[in-house]
Structures are given as C-alpha cells and as structure tokens.
Amino acid sequence: MIPVSYYLILSAILFSIGVAAFVFRRNIITLFMSIELMLNAVNLSFVAFANVHQNINGHIFVFFVMVVAAAEAAVGLAIIIAVFRTRETLNVDRVNLLKL
Amino acid sequence: MVHQILFFVFAGLCVAGALNLLFQKHPIHSALSLIVVMGSLAALFLLLGAEFVAAIQIIVYAGAIMVLFVYVIMLLNAGEEEKSPDNSSIALYIGVPAITAIVAFVLLLLVRRNDVHDGVQLGQFMGGTKAIAMKLFTDFLLPFEVTSVLILIAIMGAVVLARKER
Amino acid sequence: MNETIKLIIFNAVKILVVTHVLLGAVAYTVWLERKLIGRMQNRWGPTRVGPFGLLQPIADGLKFIVKEDMLPPGVNKPLFILAPAIAVVFGLTPLAVIPFGPMLDAARYGWGEKAQGLQITDVNIGLLVILAMTSIGVYGIALSGWSSNSKYSLLGALRASAQMISYELSLGLSLVGVLMMSQSLSLRAIVDTQAGGILHWNIFAGLQIIGFFVYVTSAFAENNRIPFDLPEAETELVAGYHTEYSAMKFAMFFMAEYANMFSASSIATLLFLGGWHPPHPAMMLGTEGSLAYALSGVFWFAFKIFLFICFYIWIRATLPRFRYDQLMSFGWKFLLPLALANVLASGLVIALRNT
Numbered sequence: 177m178i179p180v181s182y183y184l185i186l187s188a189i190l191f192s193i194g195v196a197a198f199v200f201r202r203n204i205i206t207l208f209m210s211i212e213l214m215l216n217a218v219n220l221s222f223v224a225f226a227n228v229h230q231n232i233n234g235h236i237f238v239f240f241v242m243v244v245a246a247a248e249a250a251v252g253l254a255i256i257i258a259v260f261r262t263r264e265t266l267n268v269d270r271v272n273l274l275k276l
Numbered sequence: 277m278v279h280q281i282l283f284f285v286f287a288g289l290c291v292a293g294a295l296n297l298l299f300q301k302h303p304i305h306s307a308l309s310l311i312v313v314m315g316s317l318a319a320l321f322l323l324l325g326a327e328f329v330a331a332i333q334i335i336v337y338a339g340a341i342m343v344l345f346v347y348v349i350m351l352l353n354a355g356e357e358e359k360s361p362d363n364s365s366i367a368l369y370i371g372v373p374a375i376t377a378i379v380a381f382v383l384l385l386l387v388r389r390n391d392v393h394d395g396v397q398l399g400q401f402m403g404g405t406k407a408i409a410m411k412l413f414t415d416f417l418l419p420f421e422v423t424s425v426l427i428l429i430a431i432m433g434a435v436v437l438a439r440k441e442r
Numbered sequence: 443m444n445e446t447i448k449l450i451i452f453n454a455v456k457i458l459v460v461t462h463v464l465l466g467a468v469a470y471t472v473w474l475e476r477k478l479i480g481r482m483q484n485r486w487g488p489t490r491v492g493p494f495g496l497l498q499p500i501a502d503g504l505k506f507i508v509k510e511d512m513l514p515p516g517v518n519k520p521l522f523i524l525a526p527a528i529a530v531v532f533g534l535t536p537l538a539v540i541p542f543g544p545m546l547d548a549a550r551y552g553w554g555e556k557a558q559g560l561q562i563t564d565v566n567i568g569l570l571v572i573l574a575m576t577s578i579g580v581y582g583i584a585l586s587g588w589s590s591n592s593k594y595s596l597l598g599a600l601r602a603s604a605q606m607i608s609y610e611l612s613l614g615l616s617l618v619g620v621l622m623m624s625q626s627l628s629l630r631a632i633v634d635t636q637a638g639g640i641l642h643w644n645i646f647a648g649l650q651i652i653g654f655f656v657y658v659t660s661a662f663a664e665n666n667r668i669p670f671d672l673p674e675a676e677t678e679l680v681a682g683y684h685t686e687y688s689a690m691k692f693a694m695f696f697m698a699e700y701a702n703m704f705s706a707s708s709i710a711t712l713l714f715l716g717g718w719h720p721p722h723p724a725m726m727l728g729t730e731g732s733l734a735y736a737l738s739g740v741f742w743f744a745f746k747i748f749l750f751i752c753f754y755i756w757i758r759a760t761l762p763r764f765r766y767d768q769l770m771s772f773g774w775k776f777l778l779p780l781a782l783a784n785v786l787a788s789g790l791v792i793a794l795r796n797t
Contacts, residue, residue, distance in 0.1 A: 177395030178283050183324065184386045186287050190313070192379040193294040199371055205303045205349055209310050212341065213294060216317055219333075227324045227396055232407050235329050236416055239408070242336050243423045247430035249341045253348045254437035260352050261441075304521075304588070311581070331570035339577025343584070343607060350588050350600065404566055405627055 183224040190217035202267050204256050208249065215245045279398045282323060289316040301356045303349050307342060314338040325401045328408050456562050460537055468700040469499035475755045482759040509689035514591065517686070521589035526691045529582025529698035535575045536705040539568040541630045543718050543739035547731030559630060560736055568629040569621065572709060573614055576664060580606045582698065583673075587683040598682030601766055602666055602673030608773045609663035609670075615781035616656040619788040620644055620713045633717035643716035649791060652784045654714045656777055661706035663773065665699060667754060669761040670769055707750035711743060718743040 194217060197210035219238045226234025256266075263271055289312060296309035314337045321330035348354075412420055473488065473495065480487025488495030513519065543560035565571060580603050587599020623644060624632040636643050644650045663670040674682040684695045711717060718739035720726055725742075728734030764772065 177397070178279055178323075179393050179395055181387050181389075181393060182283065182287075183320065183396070185383055186290060186320075188379060188382045188386065189291060190294050192375055192382075193291070193298055196372075196375050197294075197298045199367070199375075200298070203303055203354065205345065205352075205354060206297070206306050209297060209303075209306055209345060212337075213297065213310060213313065216314060216337070219329075220317055220320065223321050223324050223326045223329060226326065227400075227402065228394065230402060232402065232411055235326055235408055236411055238326075238329050239332065239412070240419060240423060242332065243427065246336060246341050247423075247427050249344060250430050250434045251437070253344055254434040256348060257352065257438045266352065266354055304518075308521075308585075327565070327567050328570070331567050331574055334574040335570065335577050339574060339580070340607070343577075343580055343603065346581070346584055346588075347600070347603070350584070350596065401566070 180224050180228050184221055187217045187221040187224065190214075190220070202269055204259070204266050204268050204271075205253075207268065208252055208256070212245060212249065215241060279323070279396075282398075283320070286316040286319045286323070289313075290320070303354045304346065307345050307349060310345075311338050311342050314342065323398065324396060325399075327401050328405050453562070456560075460542070460562060461534070464534065464537060464701065464704060465697070467704060468697050469503065471700050471703070471751055472502070472696075473499050474751070475758070478752065478755045479759045482756070503693075506689055506693040511689040511691065514686050516591040518589040518591070521585050522686075523691070525582050525586035525589060526687065526694035526698070527582075528585070529579060530694045530701065532575045532579040532582065533698040533701035533705065536572045536709070538562045539565055539571050539629055540705075540708050540712065541633055541717065542743055543736045545731065546733065546736045560740065561630060564628060564630050567627050569617060569627045569632075572705070573610075573617070576606075576610060576613070576702075579698075579702065580610075582695075583683050586687070586695070590683070590686040592686055595683050595685050598673045598685070602683055605666070605670065605673065605766075605769060605773070606664055608770060609660045609777070612656055612773065612777040612781040613660035613664060615778070615785055616653045616660060617713065618785050619650050619653040622785075622788050622792055623650065629712055633712055633719070636716040637719055637723075639723060640716070640721040643714065643719070645714045649788065650714055650784075652780065653788070654710070656781045656784060657710055657714065659777060660773075661710065662754075662757070663769070665702045665706060667699075667703065668758045669763050672763055672766050672769065703751065703754055704747070707747045707754070708743075710750060711746040715746055 191214050194210045194214035197213065198207055201207060201210065219241055222234045222238050222241070226232065259271060260266060265271070293309040293313035293316065297306045297313070300306050300309065314333060318330040318333040318338070321327075321333060476498070477487035477495065488498040491497045491501050513522065539561070541559060541561035541564070545559045583606070584599050584603040587595040587597075587602075590596070620632065621627060624635045626632060626635075632644075636647075641647055645654050662668075666674055674684065684692055687695065720738075720742050726735055726738045728738070
C-alpha cells in the first residue's frame with residue numbers, strides 16, 4: 177500500500193527536473209523535451225488525484241493535456257526546422273537578432 | 277510488497293531518465309531518456325488504476341510525439357551541445373538553490389494536505405474505456421470538438437512552416 | 443501445492459510454450475517462404491540440407507551464430523546494439539495478449555477451480571496494447587539507421603519509419619470498426635462475439651469487409667513487406683536500414699520482421715476471421731471446456747494463421763513494389779479516408795440496428 181503522497185512527490189521531483197533542464201540547457205530541442213517532461217509530471221498528479229477522489233474527470237483532463245501537447249510539439253518542431261534553415265544553429269543563445 | 281517493489285522500480289526509472297535528460301550532451305540521448313520516463317510513467321498509471329490513460333500514454337506520447345522529436349534530431353543532424361561562452365555562472369549558483377527551495381516548499385505543502393495519505397490499492401482499475409467514453413462524449417463534448425479543431429490548425433501550421441521556400 | 447505456486451507454474455509453462463513455438467515458427471516461415479516462392483518461380487527452393495530442405499533454417503541459424511559480429515567504425519555503439527533488440531522485443535510482446543484457444547475448464551484436470559484461458563494474460567485493453575507495441579517498434583528501425591553512420595542506412599531508416607507511422611493511422615482506424623461491432627477492447631471478448639459458424643465471423647456478420655481490406659494492406663505496410671518494402675529493397679538502397687548489420691543482429695532484424703508478420707496475421711485472424719472458431723460448430727472435438735476442445739481450437743487458429751502467412755508469401759512472389767511517393771500518397775490519400783468511411787458506415791449500421 178503506497179500512500180498517494182508518494183506519487184505526488186514523484187510528480188514534483190519530475191517537474192523540478194524539467195524546470196532545471198529548461199533553464200540550464202541551450203539546445204532548442206532539449207528545451208522542448210523538458211517542456212514535455214513538465215507536462216508529463218502534471219499528468220501524473222492529475223491521475224493520482226483522480227485515484228484519491230475516485231473521479232474519472234482526472235483521466236479526461238489527462239487526455240486533453242496529451243492532445244494539446246501533441247499539437248504544440250508539432251508546431252514547435254516545425255518552427256525549429258524553419259529557424260534552423262535560416263540560422264544554421266540550434267543554440268538558443270545565438271537566435272538573438274530579429275534580422276540576420 | 278509487490279506494490280512497493282513495482283512503485284520504487286518505476287519511480288527510480290522515471291527519476292533516472294529525467295536526470296539523464298538533464299545531464300546528457302547529445303539530444304538523441306536526451307530523447308531516449310525521455311522515452312524511458314514516459315514508459316515508466318505509463319507503468320505508474322497502471323499502478324494507479326488508469327488503464328486507458330496508460331495505453332494512450334504509450335501510443336500517443338512515446339509512440340508518436342517522441343518519434344517526431346527523434347525525426348527532427350535525425351533530420352537536422354543535431355550534434356552535441358557546444359559550450360557557450362556566455363553561460364553565466366550566477367545563474368548556476370542562484371538557480372540551483374532556488375529550484376531546490378521551490379521543490380522543498382511544494383513538497384511541504386503537499387504532505388500537509390489531509391486527503392493524500394490514503395493508500396492506493398493495487399489492481400483497483402477505475403472506469404475503463406467505456407466510462408471515459410461516456411464522460412467524454414456527453415459532459416466534455418465541447419472541449420473534445422474544440423481540441424479537434426486545434427489539432428487541425430496545428431497540422432496546417434506545421435505543414436506551412438516546414439515547407440521549403442520557393 | 444497451494445494456489446499461488448500452481449498459478450506461477452501454469453503461467454510459466456504458457457510463456458515458455460508460446461515463445462518457443464513462435465520462434466520455431468519464425469524459423470520455419472523462412473523455409474516456407476523460400477520453398478513457396480521458389481515453386482512459384484518454377485524452381486526448387488532449398489532441397490540440399492535435409493529432406494525437402496527442412497534443416498535449412500537450422501543451418502542458417504548456425505551460420506548466423508558463428509559469423510563475425512562486427513561493429514563498423516564511427517557507429518554510436520549503445521544505439522547500434524539496442525536497435526535490433528527493440529525491434530525483436532516489441533515484435534514479440536503482442537503475443538502476450540493473444541488468445542490461442544478457448545477456455546479450459548481446469549477443474550476437470552485438477553489444476554484449480556477457475557477456468558484457464560489459453561492466453562498468457564487477458565487484459566481489458568488488449569487491442570490498445572497491440573497498437574502500442576507496433577508504435578514503439580518504429581524506434582528499432584529509426585535508431586538502427588541513425589546509429590549506423592551511413593547515408594544509405596539513414597535514408598532507408600527515415601523512409602521506413604515514415605511509412606510505418608503513416609500506415610499506423612489506417613491500421614488503428616480499421617480496428618475501430620471491429621471495436622464498435624464487438625463493444626469491447628479485450629481480445630477474448632472480441633473472439634467470443636464471433637461464435638457460431640462462418641457467417642458469424644466479423645468479416646461477414648460484422649460487415650467488416652472494407653475494414654479487413656484496410657487492415658491487411660496496412661499490416662503489409664507496417665511490416666515492410668512487398669508491395670511496400672522499398673526501405674529494405676536490395677536494388678534501391680543497398681539494404682536500407684540494416685546495411686551495416688552482420689550476423690546475430692541482422693538475424694534479430696529478420697526475426698523481428700517475421701514475428702511482426704506473425705502478430706499481424708494473428709490479429710487479423712482474431713478480429714476478422716473468428717479467431718479459434720471453426721467454420722461450422724460441429725467441427726470441434728470434445729465438449730466445451732475439455733482439453734480436446736481447446737486443442738482443436740488451437741488447431742483452427744494455427745490453420746488460419748498458416749493461410750495468412752501463405753497469402754503474405756504469395757503476394758511477395760507476385761506483386762512489384764511501390765515507389766516511395768506512390769506508397770505515401772496511397773496511405774494518406776486513399777487508405778485513411780477509406781478507413782474513416784468504414785468507421786462512419788459501421789457506426790451508421792449499428793445506430794440503425796438499435797432503432
């Protein structure tokens with residue numbers, strides 16, 4: 177029997193590692209992956225609370241979070257490809273001028 | 277006893293994968309660590325009794341979104357991350373303690389709630405595909421249709437943005 | 443012996459039997475393919491090694507084991523070794539949820555009180571587990587091409603994985619029609635709704651002929667079999683994503699392809715052709731729940747899978763391959779709308795039946 181708080185603590189740890197990866201990494205693709213990690217941590221806490229209150233609305237919200245994450249990943253990666261074509265770099269510190 | 281072992285194994289895999297994502301230099305290794313995190317999260321969802329959500333976590337997240345990431349890394353031939361000369365060390369010395377403080381604060385707030393100390397039963401599968409479908413197509417019909425339009429817009433946007441310039 | 447130990451032994455026996463039978467079937471499917479294609483092309487096929495060439499797979503296996511397993515320079519070692527393992531593991535995992543036969547009344551034979559199914563485990567979301575495993579199998583191919591440090595491999599891998607993820611959509615949608623007719627995602631429940639004679643199978647009574655056609659075509663494309671095997675064609679891309687692989691790792695890709703073929707055939711049998719039910723209910727031995735009944739169920743299941751695999755091999759001997767742009771436009775512009783139309787039509791039929 178695992179208390180639900182263990183799942184919530186795991187979710188908080190994953191979210192903070194996601195924030196750390198977002199702040200400290202310089203590659204654009206890794207930044208996007210850390211955003212996906214944060215969304216996954218939030219999904220875990222949604223499902224944990226759905227188990228606590230025995231309410232299936234938590235699962236439905238996870239479904240919607242996944243759908244929005246998919247749409248965001250698709251558009252974000254298309255933007256990365258467009259940026260790479262013009263600037264030839266994937267380092268986010270170099271994409272700092274409005275005009276090349 | 278089985279529950280403890282399963283939980284700690286998959287939770288350990290999650291944290292190890294997330295730390296690997298943070299510390300690896302090449303983006304493809306970070307992407308593979310993120311796939312490991314998503315797989316372990318699907319197992320944790322099964323432990324929490326959410327069978328449909330676990331299945332669609334693997335199908336959608338680990339099987340489609342991460343394939344997209346791996347594709348872009350392979351197509352752009354992303355190399356290892358270069359050391360940037362304008363990395364500030366102030367961010368490192370203030371950032372790490374700040375994140376640790378925030379995590380500790382959130383954990384403190386969490387464990388003081390009253391309703392999160394009940395145990396999770398192993399094998400207590402709640403709802404199933406049928407229950408989710410009933411809720412999704414009656415109470416949550418508007419968000420469902422709106423997210424369909426959202427995905428359509430995202431598809432069109434991705435196709436237009438990634439097209440070759442004439 | 444108490445219940446837990448009996449349960450563990452029974453499940454361990456099931457797992458061992460299923461895995462070994464499948465790996466033996468994979469080896470002998472290679473023999474069957476070479477013989478059948480040879481006969482269709484008016485030549486003998488393997489005849490030297492053993493009677494009718496029956497020991498040929500054993501000779502091939504020995505060759506793969508003793509060949510030199512080289513790592514080309516410049517490859518990404520962990521990914522190079524991991525990729526064929528991913529392909530094989532996720533090609534074999536769908537077997538864990540496939541029911542091979544009817545429920546066995548274990549109390550008659552002293553093995554416990556409940557009826558035991560001839561299935562490793564019956565999960566409520568069996569169909570989704572199979573879709574999930576095919577989704578993850580794409581990584582084996584994508585990572586093998588990337589880690590090989592070679593242009594041909596990378597292009598072959600990108601093409602193969604793009605093809606696989608495009609046809610996964612029509613694969614999933616063709617299964618939705620079956621799901622609506624059977625009202626359940628559990629594979630055993632889907633097979634149970636097809637009891638009765640041949641006219642009760644989902645392809646006839648469930649009106650899933652179009653769904654069957656879409657499923658079979660998508661399964662051919664998922665497995666990279668002819669007519670969709672441009673990514674691994676020898677004349678096009680040297681050998682595609684497994685150019686740089688030798689010996690045992692190449693054998694693992696081979697095994698993964700035939701294991702995927704086997705999984706796709708068994709899913710088609712379960713969902714569209716009635717699973718382990720015979721064409722007429724009188725064609726089974728013994729009464730329901732006995733061992734003879736269970737074994738004759740397994741026989742019918744294996745017979746239908748054998749017919750499917752012969753169909754796969756027949757198509758390989760007969761059709762030319764698609765060009766890559768023809769392949770992608772066929773998947774997106776023809777199969778996907780057809781699968782959607784199938785879902786709409788099935789929904790309409792169910793709604794009309796219920797009024």
